Amino acid sequence: MENLAPLTLGVTLLCCVLGVAGIHVYASGKAQREALVHRLSSTQQIPTVGRQRRFRGVDRRLKSTGLGKKIEIRLAATGLDLTLGEFFVYMVATIAGFWLIASWLLASFFGPIAALIALWSAFAFLNWQRQKRIEKFINQLPDLSRLLANATQAGLALRMALTMAAEELEEPAGEELAKVANAVAVGHSLEDALNELAERLPSRELVVLVTTLILANRSGGKIVSSLRNLTETLEERKETRREVRTQLSQVTMTAYIVPAMGLGCLLFIDNLYTGALDKVTSSTVGQLAILLSLGLYTLGFFLVRRLAKIEV
Incomplete structure (x- = not known):
C-alpha cells in the first residue's frame, strides 16, 4: 500500500502531461487548418467576384449524382454564368409555374403536359x-487562323x-484558347488539349483547324501557308452558312408558329x-383526342426542324 501511492501519483502526473500535450497538438492542428482555409479562400476570391452563388447545398448534392454530372457538363458548354444548383432550382420553379398556369388557363388535364413541355424546354x-x-x-x-498564321510566321x-491568340480574341474563342493554354501549362500535351477543345465545341471547321495544328505540331514543319489557305476557306464557309x-x-x-396557333385556338x-x-378532358375520348393532336403537332414541329437543318 505504501508503494501504491507514489505509483498512483506518477500515473496521474503522466496522464496530465499527456493530456496537456494532446490539447496543445489539437490546438496547433486546428490553427493550421484555419490558416489553410483562410489562405485558400483568399486566393479563390479573385475568380468569384462576379456575384454570390445561390443554392450551394443543392449544387453539392447534385454533383454527387450521375445525372447532375451530365447536366453540369452540358451547362459548362453553354458558357452561362449559372451553377448546377441554380439551374436545377430555376428549372423546377419553371416547371411548377407552367403546371399552375396551364391548369388555370386551360384545364387541370393540361398541367402535367405543360410540365413536360417545360422540362423539355429547359x-x-x-x-x-x-x-x-x-x-x-x-x-x-477565320480571325483565329489568321492570328496563328501571323504569329508562326513571326517565329513564335x-x-x-495559341496563348497570344487567347489574349487577343474575344469570348468564346479567348476563353476556350485560354483553357488550352492552361492545360498545356500544367503538363497536358498540345494534341490532347486541342482534342478536348474539339470535343467541347464540335464543328467541322474546328476539327479541320485542330487537325491542321496537330499534324503541324507532329511533323514540325511550317504551317503558315496551310493556315493562310485555311483562313480563306473558313471565310467562304462563314458566308455560305450565313446565306x-x-x-x-x-x-x-x-415550326414555332404552327404549335403557337394551336395553343391560341x-x-x-x-x-x-x-x-x-374541362368538359372535353373529362372524358377518355376527349383526352385521347387532345393527346393525339399534341402528338401530331410535336411530330410536325420536329419534322420541320429536321428539314430546315442543313449541314454546310
Missing part, C-alpha cells in the same frame, strides 16, 4: 445556348501563338365557351 435551352456559342466560335475561326512556337441560315429562317419560324375556344376544355 434542356432545349441548354442545347440552344451551346449551339449559339459554337456558332459564335465558328465565326471567330505554336504554343506561344443558308437566311434562306431557312422562314421555315424555322414556321385552345385559348380562343375556352374563352368562347367557358368550361369547354
